[in-house]
Amino acid sequence: MTDIIIDPHLSTVCKVLTEMMRKLLIVLRTTTIKEKVPSQDSNLISSCLNFLRIFLSRERIRLDNRDACPNPEKIVMTYLAFSVIWSLGANIVDDQRTLFGEYFRNQMKLHMPEFPKGDVFDFGISKDHQLQSWSEQLPKFEFDPKQNFFEILVPTTDTVKFKYLLATLMYNDCNVLMTGETGVGKSVIIKDFLMKSEEAIVSAFVNFSGKTSCRNLQDAFEGNLEAKRKTLLGPPAGKKMIFFVDDVNMPQLEKYGAQPPCELLR
Numbered sequence: 001m002t003d004i005i006i007d008p009h010l011s012t013v014c015k016v017l018t019e020m021m022r023k024l025l026i027v028l029r030t031t032t033i034k035e036k037v038p039s040q041d042s043n044l045i046s047s048c049l050n051f052l053r054i055f056l057s058r059e060r061i062r063l064d065n066r067d068a069c070p071n072p073e074k075i076v077m078t079y080l081a082f083s084v085i086w087s088l089g090a091n092i093v094d095d096q097r098t099l100f101g102e103y104f105r106n107q108m109k110l111h112m113p114e115f116p117k118g119d120v121f122d123f124g125i126s127k128d129h130q131l132q133s134w135s136e137q138l139p140k141f142e143f144d145p146k147q148n149f150f151e152i153l154v155p156t157t158d159t160v161k162f163k164y165l166l167a168t169l170m171y172n173d174c175n176v177l178m179t180g181e182t183g184v185g186k187s188v189i190i191k192d193f194l195m196k197s198e199e200a201i202v203s204a205f206v207n208f209s210g211k212t213s214c215r216n217l218q219d220a221f222e223g224n225l226e227a228k229r230k231t232l233l234g235p236p237a238g239k240k241m242i243f244f245v246d247d248v249n250m251p252q253l254e255k256y257g258a259q260p261p262c263e264l265l266r
């Protein structure tokens with residue numbers, strides 16, 4: 001972090017984050033709050049730091065310039081709040097998110113008294129660095145009769161929210177695991193995001209099933225990448241490759257309980 005922000009912001013971030021992590025990790029581990037996928041404290045903390053690193057390196061120049069940015073402390077706290085919500089909170093089962101939100105708000109208010117009321121998962125960040133409901137950022141839906149019916153994505157708060165999270169993480173070289181019940185729109189959101197992504201990004205889809213083997217996964221990688229040298233594969237020159245592995249939990253368990261294609265991915 002030292003190369004991204006400088007004092008006094010750095011020491012504030014360290015102090016507030018250490019305190020929040022201590023309090024909220026105890027809440028996560030000792031109350032009735034349940035997670036979707038079992039996690040380690042270190043996973044959650046590094047996810048939080050990934051978000052903060054991305055946001056603060058983007059805002060670095062402005063934070064140093066009091067004329068362009070009269071209230072840098074508030075901007076830092078806003079991004080810190082968002083980063084904690086979407087790391088420690090992102091993995092919590094739906095019906096216990098409100099409870100987590102209350103614990104989080106009580107902690108956050110100690111450092112940011114103006115932290116708004118409402119569902120903490122409902123806040124995105126506006127262009128002027130304020131917490132703002134995702135519903136205020138909804139693009140207008142325009143029906144295009146020429147578009148294939150199955151390719152239509154109706155903008156909802158979820159599509160806006162998850163595309164923002166995907167863009168923030170994926171454009172900054174972080175891997176993302178998106179979980180959720182079947183039929184909630186994970187695949188369509190990710191496909192739409194990849195199809196409309198920046199020009200420097202190329203993408204490939206791999207669909208896992210019960211019968212997917214390590215060989216299938218290796219073929220998918222080799223088939224989508226270019227040979228750079230004898231033993232080196234890579235994306236086309238000047239591009240970044242994103243692999244979207246759909247239904248990653250599907251491969252059959254082997255004798256000892258592992259899923260070989262998932263182990264290869266790891």
Ligand SMILES: Nc1ncnc2c1ncn2[C@@H]1O[C@H](COP(=O)(O)OP(=O)(O)O)[C@@H](O)[C@H]1O
Nearest residue numbers: 152153154156159181182183184185186187188
């Ligand atoms: N925002 C949306 N706009 C249009 N169709 C949607 C939207 N969200 C979900 N769907 C439809 O719901 C169905 C299930 O979505 P899908 O992405 O396959 O779910 P998942 O991958 O979470 O199991 C698909 O037919 C998809 O087209």
Ligand SMILES: [Mg+2]
Nearest residue numbers: 186187246247
């Ligand atoms: Mg799917």
